[in-house]
Amino acid sequence: MSNMLLEAKELHTYYGASHILHGIDFNIREGEGIALMGRNGMGKSTLIKSMLGIVRPKHGRVLVRGDDYTRSRTYQTAQQGIAYVPEGRGIFKSLSVRENLLMSARAGIDGRREWTFDRVMDTFPRLGERINNGGWQLSGGEQQMLTIGRALMTNPDLLILDEATEGLAPLIAMEIWRIVKEIRKTGIATVIVDKNHGAVTSICDRAMILVKGQVVFAGTSDEIRAQPELIQKHLGV
Amino acid sequence: MDFASFLIQTLNSLQYGLLLFLVASGLTLVFGIMGIINLAHGSFYMIGAYIAFVLTSATGSLMLAIALGIPLALAIGAFLEWALFSHLYKRDHLEQVLLTFGLILIFEQLRSILIGDDVHGVAIPAFLDMSIQLTEVMSYPVYRLAISAVCIVLAIALYYVIQRTRLGMMIRAGNDDRTMVEALGININMMYRVVFALGVALAALAGMLAAPISSVYPNMGSSVLIISFVVVVIGGIGSVWGALVAALIVGFADTFGKVLLPEISGMIVYLVMAVVLLWRPEGILKKA
Ligand SMILES: Nc1ncnc2c1ncn2[C@@H]1O[C@H](COP(=O)(O)OP(=O)(O)OP(=O)(O)O)[C@@H](O)[C@H]1O
Numbered sequence: 001m002s003n004m005l006l007e008a009k010e011l012h013t014y015y016g017a018s019h020i021l022h023g024i025d026f027n028i029r030e031g032e033g034i035a036l037m038g039r040n041g042m043g044k045s046t047l048i049k050s051m052l053g054i055v056r057p058k059h060g061r062v063l064v065r066g067d068d069y070t071r072s073r074t075y076q077t078a079q080q081g082i083a084y085v086p087e088g089r090g091i092f093k094s095l096s097v098r099e100n101l102l103m104s105a106r107a108g109i110d111g112r113r114e115w116t117f118d119r120v121m122d123t124f125p126r127l128g129e130r131i132n133n134g135g136w137q138l139s140g141g142e143q144q145m146l147t148i149g150r151a152l153m154t155n156p157d158l159l160i161l162d163e164a165t166e167g168l169a170p171l172i173a174m175e176i177w178r179i180v181k182e183i184r185k186t187g188i189a190t191v192i193v194d195k196n197h198g199a200v201t202s203i204c205d206r207a208m209i210l211v212k213g214q215v216v217f218a219g220t221s222d223e224i225r226a227q228p229e230l231i232q233k234h235l236g237v
Numbered sequence: 238m239d240f241a242s243f244l245i246q247t248l249n250s251l252q253y254g255l256l257l258f259l260v261a262s263g264l265t266l267v268f269g270i271m272g273i274i275n276l277a278h279g280s281f282y283m284i285g286a287y288i289a290f291v292l293t294s295a296t297g298s299l300m301l302a303i304a305l306g307i308p309l310a311l312a313i314g315a316f317l318e319w320a321l322f323s324h325l326y327k328r329d330h331l332e333q334v335l336l337t338f339g340l341i342l343i344f345e346q347l348r349s350i351l352i353g354d355d356v357h358g359v360a361i362p363a364f365l366d367m368s369i370q371l372t373e374v375m376s377y378p379v380y381r382l383a384i385s386a387v388c389i390v391l392a393i394a395l396y397y398v399i400q401r402t403r404l405g406m407m408i409r410a411g412n413d414d415r416t417m418v419e420a421l422g423i424n425i426n427m428m429y430r431v432v433f434a435l436g437v438a439l440a441a442l443a444g445m446l447a448a449p450i451s452s453v454y455p456n457m458g459s460s461v462l463i464i465s466f467v468v469v470v471i472g473g474i475g476s477v478w479g480a481l482v483a484a485l486i487v488g489f490a491d492t493f494g495k496v497l498l499p500e501i502s503g504m505i506v507y508l509v510m511a512v513v514l515l516w517r518p519e520g521i522l523k524k525a
Pocket residue numbers: 015018020038039040041042043044045046047087
């Protein structure tokens with residue numbers, strides 16, 4: 001089996017007095033794809049932010065490649081080859097498309113520079129047409145492509161996509177899924193949060209369902225697809 | 238007003254406005270990016286002027302004093318950011334105001350203990366100590382032109398750094414979303430330290446350049462601080478270009494106000510601010 005990339009052990013996270021994560025265990029190995037599922041407000045984004053140190057878990061540990069990163073600064077965790085595409089996109093609006101990409105560029109953890117500016121342009125031709133536009137002039141789909149492109153410019157080993165297709169027109173969402181599949185093929189591990197269960201489970205090897213800050217299912221994508229009642233119970237609307 | 242006096246007042250306005258810009262650019266960056274209201278920013282201007290005085294007395298040359306003073310100011314800035322300001326980022330404005338107001342008192346006290354409370358002059362470097370004759374009775378000092386020239390070069394350099402370098406991109410990105418900057422693996426604390434030190438050095442340099450024309454005296458930072466805040470508010474918090482435009486507006490309003498409307502000259506700058514804020518509540522240019 002390939003090496004462990006990112007692990008969370010017994011994570012408990014609070015926002016003020018509200019207890020959001022109730023002892024979550026999570027792990028992802030190199031090259032793996034994991035679908036992180038659950039209804040609104042179940043703690044998916046909080047789990048991601050806790051592992052990145054954007055919010056601080058009260059108990060539990062975060063390990064990157066076996067080393068403790070529980071108390072590390074967000075940038076230190078990110079420098080371990082972890083790229084994050086947040087929900088709500090988070091492009092830098094006062095920067096041009098080109099600048100959004102250039103500001104994050106760096107070599108991967110082993111010095112690899114597979115994702116260059118030109119390669120991101122090839123992957124997202126639509127961005128090429130917008131290269132000198134300001135971030136604020138992009139459509140929702142273009143913003144999403146830009147955040148994914150920007151994440152790739154860090155040459156990551158792990159790409160975390162939180163609701164990458166939310167609010168996008170179906171055709172644009174399909175384009176994003178096609179690109180995510182392509183990225184998966186290059187061997188980058190991915191954690192994907194998305195409402196489209198069919199799409200995520202077909203892209204990812206494993207799936208995990210959160211209900212009120214607890215893991216109620218963890219298994220392979222095939223297992224979850226074989227149990228539609230599970231999806232109905234925990235994810236259905 | 239005849240043409241020669243108009244020219245002189247215009248040059249004075251430019252020189253004053255550009256000098257204000259040096260002080261205000263650091264203030265607006267620190268305010269806009271790090272969210273810190275730094276009341277002690279005017280003290281850096283005062284410290285710069287005293288550095289110019291002490292080092293010019295010791296070395297005999299203002300140019301040498303500035304060459305030594307800039308790295309000194311950068312070091313002071315980096316140290317203060319590390320020791321004090323880095324603890325303020327997540328605090329509310331009241332705590333920031335308390336600490337930075339306290340710093341003003343500490344800096345003034347230190348100044349009083351180390352150098353005393355007398356007013357001092359600083360000599361203009363000999364090669365700049367001359368005037369250009371405009372008419373038979375009116376002339377313009379070359380040193381003031383030199384100040385303007387240095388400020389223009391610095392404004393262009395600042396433009397280049399902010400618009401063209403990766404540091405500048407990170408600074409502007411930090412203005413939009415600092416969590417996201419950090420999530421991309423950028424050490425935002427280090428970036429803050431660089432920006433803060435740069436802001437201190439610019440304010441101190443303004444003090445060094447001004448020392449020969451304004452002389453060096455206790456509390457000289459406080460009026461500069463207030464006017465700099467006016468500039469930051471007019472220009473739009475966090476906007477360096479807004480600060481440049483606003484500093485020039487303030488420079489012209491203040492200089493010409495004193496000549497044309499001497500009765501209300503003390504109020505003019507604030508009237509301008511009120512008018513601009515009625516017109517654009519967010520300031521002239523909102524972001525960097
Ligand atoms: N900054 C915050 N302060 C207080 N409560 C928060 C904060 N962010 C999220 N919460 C709460 O924590 C819970 C988990 O939120 P989280 O964003 O992790 O859910 P999610 O599974 O990502 O949901 P969604 O699908 O809506 O993105 C929710 O009840 C939410 O209201």
